[in-house]
Amino acid sequence: MNLDKSSTLALDVHGGDHGPKVTVPAAVDALAESPGLRIILVGRPDEIEPLLAGVDAGLRDRLVIEATSEVITSDARPRAILRAGPEFSLYRALQLVHEGRAQSCVSAGNTVALMALGVKLLGVLPGVSRPALMSQFPNAAGTVGMLDLGANLNVDARQLAQFAFMGAEVRRAAHPERPASVGLLNVGHEDGKGHAVVREAHELLKASDLDYRGFIEGHDIFEGTVDLAVCDGFAGNLVLKSSEGLAAMLFGEFRKTLESTWRSRLGALLAKPALKAMVERLDPAKHNGAPLLGLNGVLVKSHGRSGRLATTQAILEAGQEAQHHVPDRIEAVIKKHERETAS
Amino acid sequence: MNLDKSSTLALDVHGGDHGPKVTVPAAVDALAESPGLRIILVGRPDEIEPLLAGVDAGLRDRLVIEATSEVITSDARPRAILRAGPEFSLYRALQLVHEGRAQSCVSAGNTVALMALGVKLLGVLPGVSRPALMSQFPNAAGTVGMLDLGANLNVDARQLAQFAFMGAEVRRAAHPERPASVGLLNVGHEDGKGHAVVREAHELLKASDLDYRGFIEGHDIFEGTVDLAVCDGFAGNLVLKSSEGLAAMLFGEFRKTLESTWRSRLGALLAKPALKAMVERLDPAKHNGAPLLGLNGVLVKSHGRSGRLATTQAILEAGQEAQHHVPDRIEAVIKKHERETAS
Numbered sequence: 044m045n046l047d048k049s050s051t052l053a054l055d056v057h058g059g060d061h062g063p064k065v066t067v068p069a070a071v072d073a074l075a076e077s078p079g080l081r082i083i084l085v086g087r088p089d090e091i092e093p094l095l096a097g098v099d100a101g102l103r104d105r106l107v108i109e110a111t112s113e114v115i116t117s118d119a120r121p122r123a124i125l126r127a128g129p130e131f132s133l134y135r136a137l138q139l140v141h142e143g144r145a146q147s148c149v150s151a152g153n154t155v156a157l158m159a160l161g162v163k164l165l166g167v168l169p170g171v172s173r174p175a176l177m178s179q180f181p182n183a184a185g186t187v188g189m190l191d192l193g194a195n196l197n198v199d200a201r202q203l204a205q206f207a208f209m210g211a212e213v214r215r216a217a218h219p220e221r222p223a224s225v226g227l228l229n230v231g232h233e234d235g236k237g238h239a240v241v242r243e244a245h246e247l248l249k250a251s252d253l254d255y256r257g258f259i260e261g262h263d264i265f266e267g268t269v270d271l272a273v274c275d276g277f278a279g280n281l282v283l284k285s286s287e288g289l290a291a292m293l294f295g296e297f298r299k300t301l302e303s304t305w306r307s308r309l310g311a312l313l314a315k316p317a318l319k320a321m322v323e324r325l326d327p328a329k330h331n332g333a334p335l336l337g338l339n340g341v342l343v344k345s346h347g348r349s350g351r352l353a354t355t356q357a358i359l360e361a362g363q364e365a366q367h368h369v370p371d372r373i374e375a376v377i378k379k380h381e382r383e384t385a386s
Numbered sequence: 387m388n389l390d391k392s393s394t395l396a397l398d399v400h401g402g403d404h405g406p407k408v409t410v411p412a413a414v415d416a417l418a419e420s421p422g423l424r425i426i427l428v429g430r431p432d433e434i435e436p437l438l439a440g441v442d443a444g445l446r447d448r449l450v451i452e453a454t455s456e457v458i459t460s461d462a463r464p465r466a467i468l469r470a471g472p473e474f475s476l477y478r479a480l481q482l483v484h485e486g487r488a489q490s491c492v493s494a495g496n497t498v499a500l501m502a503l504g505v506k507l508l509g510v511l512p513g514v515s516r517p518a519l520m521s522q523f524p525n526a527a528g529t530v531g532m533l534d535l536g537a538n539l540n541v542d543a544r545q546l547a548q549f550a551f552m553g554a555e556v557r558r559a560a561h562p563e564r565p566a567s568v569g570l571l572n573v574g575h576e577d578g579k580g581h582a583v584v585r586e587a588h589e590l591l592k593a594s595d596l597d598y599r600g601f602i603e604g605h606d607i608f609e610g611t612v613d614l615a616v617c618d619g620f621a622g623n624l625v626l627k628s629s630e631g632l633a634a635m636l637f638g639e640f641r642k643t644l645e646s647t648w649r650s651r652l653g654a655l656l657a658k659p660a661l662k663a664m665v666e667r668l669d670p671a672k673h674n675g676a677p678l679l680g681l682n683g684v685l686v687k688s689h690g691r692s693g694r695l696a697t698t699q700a701i702l703e704a705g706q707e708a709q710h711h712v713p714d715r716i717e718a719v720i721k722k723h724e725r726e727t728a729s
C-alpha cells in the first residue's frame with residue numbers, strides 16, 4: 044500500500060463545546076506527534092492568533108490560518124446548515140478538502156451538519172448508498188470498531204452490508220496484518236433471529252469475502268468477539284451513548300467509593316499508579332475520532348465534549364486515514380462488492 | 387390500592403443455565419423473605435426433592451411440587467415451543483396461573499418461549515397491541531425502568547406509547563408516592579429528531595396525562611434523567627446486552643488492576659468494605675426480574691445466568707406484582723388511554 048509521507052488537514056477550530064482554546068493547542072500537539080502533517084486552522088484569526096504566541100517555530104511553520112467569521116452552532120437546524128456558505132468554519136474546512144488544498148478535515152461540530160455539508164461539498168463515493176459514522180471502543184481485546192452510530196436511522200440490508208465493507212476496510216488500513224472479523228448486531232446469535240433487514244444483510248455478508256462471523260449480541264461488543272460490529276444508526280447511537288453514560292456512572296461511583304472512608308482513601312492512594320494506568324488505557328479520549336465513511340474525502344468527527352488530548356487523537360486519526368487513502372480503498376471495495384452482487 | 391396479603395407463585399425450576407440446584411434454594415430464600423408467599427415448584431420431582439431435605443418445616447409447608455418431565459431448552463425453535471404441552475415445566479407453570487392456582491410465574495427460560503407460551507396460555511389483555519419485556523437498571527438516581535427489551539423488533543408509534551403507559555404503571559405500583567417520569571429514547575433531545583415512528587410516538591405521549599419528559603438519549607438512562615426509558619425491542623435489547631457486557635468488562639478491569647501490584651493489592655484490602663458496598667448496590671442480581679407486560683397474568687423472566695440471589699429477587703418481584711394486581715392496573719390504564727385516543 045502506497046503511503047503518503049505528508050498530508051494537510053483542515054481543522055474546524057470552532058466546532059464542539061470548547062472551541063479554539065482546546066482545538067488550537069491540540070493541533071500543535073498533533074504536529075509534534077506527526078512530523079509529516081500540516082494543519083490549516085479554519086476560523087476567526089483574532090481567536091486563533093493569541094493561542095499561537097508561544098508555539099515552537101518549527102511547529103508554527105506547519106500551521107496556516109484560514110480566516111472565516113461564522114460558526115455553525117451545535118443546535119443549528121438542518122435548513123440553516125444547508126444555507127451555510129464559505130464564511131462558516133466547517134463549510135470552508137470541507138471546501139479546502141474539495142479543492143485539494145487539504146486531504147482531510149476534523150470537526151467537533153454536530154453530526155447532522157458534518158453529514159449534510161460533507162455530502163454537499165465532498166460528495167458520496169460512487170456505489171455508496173449511504174455514508175455512515177464509525178467509531179472505536181476500548182474492549183477486552185483492545186478495540187472494536189462500530190458503525191453506524193447515528194447517520195442512518197432507517198437502513199436496508201444492502202446498506203448494512205455496505206457499512207460492513209466500509210468499516211472492515213478502515214480496520215484493515217490501520218491493521219494490515221490480518222482481515223477484520225465482522226459481526227452483525229442482533230437480538231440473538233442464531234440464524235432466523237431478528238427482523239427482516241438484519242436477516243437479509245446476514246445472507247449478503249455470508250456470501251461475501253469478508254471474515255464474517257455472523258450475528259453478535261450487545262455484550263459481544265465489549266467481550267472482543269469481533270473487530271467490527273455493524274448495526275443501523277438508531278440502535279448504534281443508543282448503544283454508543285448509553286455506554287458512555289454507563290462508563291461515566293461506574294467511574295463516578297468508583298471514585299466516590301474510594302473517597303468515602305479513611306480506609307478507602309488510603310487504599311486508593313496505594314492503588315493509584317495501577318488505577319491510573321487502567322483509566323488511561325480505557326480513556327475514551329484515546330479513541331476519539333469518528334470517520335464519516337463513504338464520502339469522497341476524509342472527514343472525522345471529534346466528540347463535542349472533546350478536550351485537548353481527545354482532539355489531538357481525532358486529528359491523528361484523520362491524518363492516518365488520509366495517508367492510507369481510505370476513500371480510495373472504500374471506493375475500490377464497494378465497486379468490487381457491487382460487481383459481485385450484480386453478477 | 388387493595389393489596390393481597392397472600393399469593394401463590396409458580397416457579398419453572400428448570401429454566402436458565404443452572405436449573406433446580408439454584409432455583410429451589412432461591413425459592414426457599416424468597417419464602418423466608420416474603421411471609422405471605424407460597425410457591426409451586428414445577429419440574430422433575432427427583433431433582434427437586436433432594437434439595438428440600440434440610441429445609442425448615444415452616445417454609446417447607448409453603449412449598450408444593452408440581453411434577454413435570456420435560457424441559458424447553460434455551461435453543462428451542464419457535465415451532466418446537468408452540469408444540470410443547472403440560473409435560474413441560476414452563477408450560478405447566480403458566481397453566482397454573484391460567485387455572486387460578488397461582489397468581490404469578492417466574493422462569494429463566496428463553497424469552498421467545500416465555501412470550502409465545504405466555505400469549506398462548508395467559509392471553510393478551512384487552513386493548514394491548516403487543517406485550518413488552520421490561521427491566522430495571524441501577525443508575526445515578528437509584529433505578530430506571532426500561533422497555534421494550536427484545537419482545538418486539540418492529541413497532542409502530544401506538545405500540546411505543548403503550549409501552550410507556552404499561553411501564554409507568556409498573557413503576558407507580560412499586561412507587562405509589564409519585565407518578566413515574568417517562569422519556570422516549572432517540573438520537574437527540576430536540577423535536578424533529580429521529581425516525582417517523584419515534585416522532586409520532588412523541589406526539590402521542592405529549593398529548594397523554596403521563597409525566598412525559600420528551601426525547602432522551604442513551605446516556606440519560608444512567609444519568610437518572612427519568613424513571614422510565616422507552617424504545618423498540620431491537621435497540622432496547624442491544625442497549626441492555628451491551629450495558630451488561632461493558633459493566634462486566636469494567637468490573638473485570640478494576641479487579642485485575644487491583645490485583646496487579648503489591649501496592650494495589652494492599653490498597654484493595656483497605657478499600658474492600660467500601661468497594662463491597664458499592665458492588666452490592668450496583669449488583670445486577672439485585673435488579674433481576676423482567677416482567678412481560680400486557681399479558682393477562684404476572685409472568686417474570688429471570689436472567690438465564692441468574693444465581694441464587696438473582697433468582698430470589700425475580701421471585702420477590704413477581705410476588706409483588708401479583709400483590710399489586712399489575713395486570714388489572716395495566717388493563718385499566720390501557721382502556722383509559724385507548725378511550726382518550728378514540729375520542
